[in-house]
Amino acid sequence: MPSDTSRADWTSPDYVATVVGVLAVGALVFFAALTRSGPTVDDVTFVILSITVPATFAYELARRWR
Numbered sequence: 001m002p003s004d005t006s007r008a009d010w011t012s013p014d015y016v017a018t019v020v021g022v023l024a025v026g027a028l029v030f031f032a033a034l035t036r037s038g039p040t041v042d043d044v045t046f047v048i049l050s051i052t053v054p055a056t057f058a059y060e061l062a063r064r065w066r
Helices: 013-035 041-065
Strands: none
């Protein structure tokens, strides 16, 4: 009987980075809902960095602990 390989391992670097990225997006959406201002270049840069930096950090941390 074949094993179930469709489930992601919670220590997988890809899984951890995805979860952290989704949480970062959720936090930014919540923050944007509170501020009610239009996006500027600084806002766009902040959004990109606040999603990619935590996701990259979580990926590297999970990769080293695995």
